Amino acid sequence: MLAPTLFILFITGFVPFLYVLVVSFFDWNTFAQNPEPQFAGVNNFRRLVFDEAFLKSVGLTLKFTFFVLVSQLVIGFALAKLMMRNFPLKGLFRTVHTLPLMIAPIAVGATWRLMTVPGLGPIPHFMGKWFDISYVLSRFPDQAFATVVIMDIWHWTPLVTLTLLAGLSNVPEEPLEQARIDGAREWRIFWDITLPFLKPVLLTTIFIRLMDALRTVDEVWMLTGGGPGAATRFIGLYIWKIVFPKTDYGYGSAMSVLTLYMTIVLCWLLYVAMTGMKENKK
Numbered sequence: 001m002l003a004p005t006l007f008i009l010f011i012t013g014f015v016p017f018l019y020v021l022v023v024s025f026f027d028w029n030t031f032a033q034n035p036e037p038q039f040a041g042v043n044n045f046r047r048l049v050f051d052e053a054f055l056k057s058v059g060l061t062l063k064f065t066f067f068v069l070v071s072q073l074v075i076g077f078a079l080a081k082l083m084m085r086n087f088p089l090k091g092l093f094r095t096v097h098t099l100p101l102m103i104a105p106i107a108v109g110a111t112w113r114l115m116t117v118p119g120l121g122p123i124p125h126f127m128g129k130w131f132d133i134s135y136v137l138s139r140f141p142d143q144a145f146a147t148v149v150i151m152d153i154w155h156w157t158p159l160v161t162l163t164l165l166a167g168l169s170n171v172p173e174e175p176l177e178q179a180r181i182d183g184a185r186e187w188r189i190f191w192d193i194t195l196p197f198l199k200p201v202l203l204t205t206i207f208i209r210l211m212d213a214l215r216t217v218d219e220v221w222m223l224t225g226g227g228p229g230a231a232t233r234f235i236g237l238y239i240w241k242i243v244f245p246k247t248d249y250g251y252g253s254a255m256s257v258l259t260l261y262m263t264i265v266l267c268w269l270l271y272v273a274m275t276g277m278k279e280n281k282k
Contacts, residue, residue, distance in 0.1 A: 017260075024253035031247055044254035054255065056230060057238040058262075064145070064234060065213040068152045072209060073202075075153065076160030083165055098158045105155070109222025112151045116223070123147075137224055141231030144224050148232050151219060156212070160205055167201030168194070203274060207267050214263050235259050 027040040048054055083094060100108070115121040116137050127135040137144045171194055179189045195202075217236035220226065226233035226241075233241075235255070243252035 020253045020256050023249055024257050026250045028250040029246070029248045037250070040250060044251050045258065047251060048254060048258060053230065053233075054235075054238060057233050057235050060145075060230075060232070061214060061234040061236075064149060064152075064216075065210060067149050068156070068213050069206065069209055071149070071153050072157045072160045073206070075157050076205075077164050079157070079161045080164040080168055083161070084168055097161065100155045101158050103155070106218045106222055108151065108155050109219040112147070112219075113223050116147060138228050141228055144228055144231045148220055148223060151223060152213070152216065155219070156209060160209065163201055163205045164198065167198045171197045199274060203271065206270060210266060210270070211263055214259065214266075 023037075024044055025039065025041060026037040027043065028037040029035065079097065083090065087093075103111075116123050116135070118124045118136055124135040127133045134140075135143060137147060175193050176189060179193060184192075215236050216234060217240060220232050220234060221237060221240075224232045226237040239252050239255045239259070242248050242255065
């Protein structure tokens with residue numbers, strides 16, 4: 001019964017990966033004098049080490065990933081705890097909160113672009129009226145980066161909230177009540193009881209959001225186009241510019257392979273850190 005699904009995954013996932021891996025060892029640029037692929041060995045990967053623009057995009061992507069991941073986990077957990085309680089209009093709040101997940105990323109970027117256009121969008125208007133701040137994404141790199149982070153938090157925090165809410169719903173009440181009777185503080189209850197039950201869900205959520213943040217393209221492309229300058233030119237955007245406008249397929253493939261390897265390493269380090277923390281507690 002799994003054979004059709006495995007076959008589709010093999011065709012759509014493993015085969016393209018092998019193709020990109022092979023191309024990464026070739027010098028292939030259709031704009032060059034010789035547009036035919038030429039075997040280059042590891043030269044493309046050697047170029048990456050000395051490519052300042054690529055290294056800057058890597059650092060910028062890691063910075064973006066850190067901010068959005070931490071923010072989404074903190075806000076998502078707080079909202080999940082809130083939804084565990086009963087309050088007026090809870091159903092409406094839950095529905096409205098999950099609406100961003102139904103919007104395509106490219107539509108999210110276009111919407112935020114309209115909201116940030118000076119003279120048209122509400123964000124520049126209220127930033128100038130309430131805080132006396134000149135809000136122009138095309139002029140101030142820090143504003144562009146902060147806006148991209150806030151946009152990603154707005155779009156994907158509901159996913160974190162829903163996954164953590166499912167995890168909190170499966171935490172048994174007996175150990176929590178016993179700990180409170182024994183006089184344990186709330187932070188201690190969370191660390192020793194709630195967090196161990198949440199670990200499988202938390203690991204899955206972190207991995208999903210980590211991989212999504214490292215490969216973000218469409219939202220940022222619609223909002224800032226990677227600018228101003230290179231302020232929001234993350235790895236995905238840099239690879240896109242190398243592969244499509246410049247048609248440097250070999251070098252772009254090498255970037256893609258390295259990005260995949262970096263993603264796997266980061267996920268592995270997080271997994272080791274969280275499982276190691278569990279063993280130390282035992």
